[in-house]
Amino acid sequence: MQTILVLTTILYLLSTVGYFLYLFLQREVLHRTGYFLLLAGVLLHTVALVKGAVAAGHLPVKNLHETLSLAGWALAGVFLLVQSRYRIKILGIYAAPLVALVMVFASQIPREATVSENIFGSAWFVIHILSVFIGEAALALAGGVGLLYLIQERAIKRKKRGFFFRRLPSLDLLDTTGYACLVVGFTLLTVGLVTGFVYAKAVWGRFWSWDPKEVWSGITWLLYAVLLHERLTVGWRGRRAAIMAIVGVAVLLFTFFGVNFLFTGHHGQFTRW
Amino acid sequence: MADIVLIGLNHKTAPVELRECIAFNPEQTAEALDGLHQPPQISEVMVISTCNRVEVLMVADDSGICVPLVKRFLADYNRVSLGEFEPSLYVLQNDEAVRHVFRVSASLDSLMVGEPQILGQIKEAYRRATRKKTAGVILNRLLHRSFSVAKRVRSETGIGDHAVSISYAAIALGRKIFGTLEGKKGLLLGAGEMAELAVEHLIRHRVGQVLVANRTFERGMALAERFGGRALRFEEIGDCLKEADIIISSTGASDYVVTRDMVKAVMRSRRNRPLFFIDIAVPRDIDPAINRLTNAYVYDIDDLKGIIEENIEDRQREAVAGERIVDEAVIRFRQWRESLDVVPTIVALRKKMEGIVTEEIERTVGGLNHLSDNDRAAFERMIPSLVNKMLHDPTLFLKGDGCHGDRAVYLDMTRKLFRLDE
Numbered sequence: 001m002q003t004i005l006v007l008t009t010i011l012y013l014l015s016t017v018g019y020f021l022y023l024f025l026q027r028e029v030l031h032r033t034g035y036f037l038l039l040a041g042v043l044l045h046t047v048a049l050v051k052g053a054v055a056a057g058h059l060p061v062k063n064l065h066e067t068l069s070l071a072g073w074a075l076a077g078v079f080l081l082v083q084s085r086y087r088i089k090i091l092g093i094y095a096a097p098l099v100a101l102v103m104v105f106a107s108q109i110p111r112e113a114t115v116s117e118n119i120f121g122s123a124w125f126v127i128h129i130l131s132v133f134i135g136e137a138a139l140a141l142a143g144g145v146g147l148l149y150l151i152q153e154r155a156i157k158r159k160k161r162g163f164f165f166r167r168l169p170s171l172d173l174l175d176t177t178g179y180a181c182l183v184v185g186f187t188l189l190t191v192g193l194v195t196g197f198v199y200a201k202a203v204w205g206r207f208w209s210w211d212p213k214e215v216w217s218g219i220t221w222l223l224y225a226v227l228l229h230e231r232l233t234v235g236w237r238g239r240r241a242a243i244m245a246i247v248g249v250a251v252l253l254f255t256f257f258g259v260n261f262l263f264t265g266h267h268g269q270f271t272r273w
Numbered sequence: 274m275a276d277i278v279l280i281g282l283n284h285k286t287a288p289v290e291l292r293e294c295i296a297f298n299p300e301q302t303a304e305a306l307d308g309l310h311q312p313p314q315i316s317e318v319m320v321i322s323t324c325n326r327v328e329v330l331m332v333a334d335d336s337g338i339c340v341p342l343v344k345r346f347l348a349d350y351n352r353v354s355l356g357e358f359e360p361s362l363y364v365l366q367n368d369e370a371v372r373h374v375f376r377v378s379a380s381l382d383s384l385m386v387g388e389p390q391i392l393g394q395i396k397e398a399y400r401r402a403t404r405k406k407t408a409g410v411i412l413n414r415l416l417h418r419s420f421s422v423a424k425r426v427r428s429e430t431g432i433g434d435h436a437v438s439i440s441y442a443a444i445a446l447g448r449k450i451f452g453t454l455e456g457k458k459g460l461l462l463g464a465g466e467m468a469e470l471a472v473e474h475l476i477r478h479r480v481g482q483v484l485v486a487n488r489t490f491e492r493g494m495a496l497a498e499r500f501g502g503r504a505l506r507f508e509e510i511g512d513c514l515k516e517a518d519i520i521i522s523s524t525g526a527s528d529y530v531v532t533r534d535m536v537k538a539v540m541r542s543r544r545n546r547p548l549f550f551i552d553i554a555v556p557r558d559i560d561p562a563i564n565r566l567t568n569a570y571v572y573d574i575d576d577l578k579g580i581i582e583e584n585i586e587d588r589q590r591e592a593v594a595g596e597r598i599v600d601e602a603v604i605r606f607r608q609w610r611e612s613l614d615v616v617p618t619i620v621a622l623r624k625k626m627e628g629i630v631t632e633e634i635e636r637t638v639g640g641l642n643h644l645s646d647n648d649r650a651a652f653e654r655m656i657p658s659l660v661n662k663m664l665h666d667p668t669l670f671l672k673g674d675g676c677h678g679d680r681a682v683y684l685d686m687t688r689k690l691f692r693l694d695e
Contacts, residue, residue, distance in 0.1 A: 152449070156446070156449060156450065156570055157564060157570065159572065159576045159579065159580075161580070161583070165449070169452070170448060170449050170450060170451060170452035171449065171450050171451075171452075171547065172450065172451050172452035172453075172547075173452045234541060234544065234545070235543070235544025235545040235546065236545065237544075237545050237546075237568065238545060238547065238567055238568045239567045239568070240567060
């Protein structure tokens with residue numbers, strides 16, 4: 001189990017190296033290498049997760065180590081899907097190192113279970129966790145795409161075409177990709193929150209209990225809801241949408257980590273060390 | 274062995290006033306080919322004449338005689354005194370001439386490195402020479418080699434990748450903003466050669482529709498008809514900013530034609546779809562402050578010129594890789610030419626024949642078990658005499674005067690006929 005995870009992490013790290021070499025040398029073969037290494041990593045990671053789930057009898061999200069690992073898996077998987085649809089080769093230099101970093105971070109964290117077993121059994125719980133994680137991975141990618149958009153937009157506006165101008169795709173493609181990530185991420189986040197309410201009702205007898213993680217998830221959701229609404233009504237696109245997507249990632253990260261360290265609540269155990 | 278000789282002048286050695294005196298138009302080229310092919314020492318010849326160069330490429334038996342002959346011909350034909358242009362002429366021989374032809378075809382010697390027209394011009398010049406039957410086996414091979422060298426240089430280096438004209442640079446930028454220009458709407462303000470060229474490029478990239486606004490509506494209508502677009506009154510510009518995506522401006526107006534407020538007003542009804550302004554006019558038509566609005570991009574003529582300068586530097590860097598491809602091709606061409614010498618061809622021919630005869634005799638004798646050693650030796654002695662007899666006449670022909678001065682043709686033919694190059 002641990003060996004598989006170590007191997008997975010190594011594959012992600014190698015993929016990162018491949019993408020960075022691609023960034024500088026611009027050889028197609030490097031990009032393909034990075035892509036396939038990441039693909040191999042995700043497949044191996046899936047094996048590890050399935051084995052973990054079978055061994056534990058439920059989704060392996062008992063502690064921060066396991067939740068981080070799941071987050072890394074979701075991020076890599078969503079990136080591969082986005083890549084196959086939109087072909088922004090350069091996005092790998094954002095996704096691959098991020099996934100690798102998450103995995104390295106995860107490996108440094110103690111692995112004792114901190115949550116009692118009795119709350120894992122429900123199908124609602126599985127849907128809640130998976131859709132929240134995959135949704136957040138898509139939103140994290142939207143932030144990455146937003147970052148690339150800002151770099152490219154700046155190059156075009158300032159008329160100084162530097163290192164990135166040639167390497168980044170068109171603004172339109174970046175914007176469309178960011179939007180697609182946003183729609184998918186927001187939809188899954190919504191599903192995750194709703195199933196979370198249902199599940200909370202089943203376990204604790206109430207939909208909403210002002211748990212800090214719930215509150216911050218609500219804030220995150222509202223932020224993305226505003227962004228999506230503005231886009232659909234007045235066509236918020238380009239620079240402003242990109243900045244919002246990046247702010248969204250910051251809030252997302254705070255919801256994921258920060259809340260656990262600053263507040264206490266019933267989500268705390270999942271991501272505590 | 275005959276020499277490959279190239280005599281000519283180009284944009285680096287001669288100013289345009291001189292080049293236009295020496296240049297040949299198509300009819301003159303035909304005449305010149307006839308004239309240059311007259312002397313018996315010149316077995317093959319072609320003339321390349323473009324606005325940047327005039328070159329005579331020939332295969333000559335005695336370059337000491339032929340070079341002055343060609344110089345004199347250029348002077349007499351164009352009625353210019355030789356002294357006037359002789360200092361600008363370069364004379365290159367063999368490897369150097371071959372290298373020059375390769376470099377010219379690959380656009381490494383062009384005024385604008387990497388420009389694609391030169392290859393077409395060389396092909397045309399070669400076609401004229403073949404039509405006049407002044408190109409023979411060496412020039413055929415040399416030119417076909419040069420076409421493939423040009424192709425390799427273009428595909429393996431980035432020599433032609435970066436836009437080096439204003440209109441191309443603008444299109445390349447547009448693609449960085451919009452991804453594809455397909456279905457986008459173009460708007461032409463005013464008229465002018467460069468602006469119209471840019472619109473033509475847009476159409477080639479399949480923009481959806483072209484709108485034309487001109488101070489004189491009639492002129493606008495004529496342009497709109499040419500581009501298959503729609504003419505607008507100049508006062509309607511504010512409105513059509515709602516639908517246009519790419520605006521090319523080239524009016525003679527002394528004030529801004531499109532102001533920041535005009536663009537700001539339409540952004541909401543455009544749902545913030547990007548707007549790209551290409552301002553070719555001097556003084557400028559488009560308020561540069563528009564560039565600070567989100568989703569609006571303004572490039573004026575100086576910005577575009579800046580891009581072009583960078584791109585030219587890039588092309589020059591790529592040209593270095595092109596030179597390496599040329600070097601390789603020059604060496605290979607020299608090897609081919611050396612193979613066209615009489616002795617190596619005859620040696621190769623003998624080797625091939627001996628190989629065939631030996632193999633067949635061995636196979637036959639091997640199957641005849643009743644033969645004594647003496648019998649076998651007799652068969653083996655037969656091999657060289659058989660080959661000698663068979664190759665007696667061809668050898669005499671290739672060595673002697675049967676070739677009528679154009680030995681290369683027959684040597685090449687022999688090599689092809691017997692597949693000696695494999």
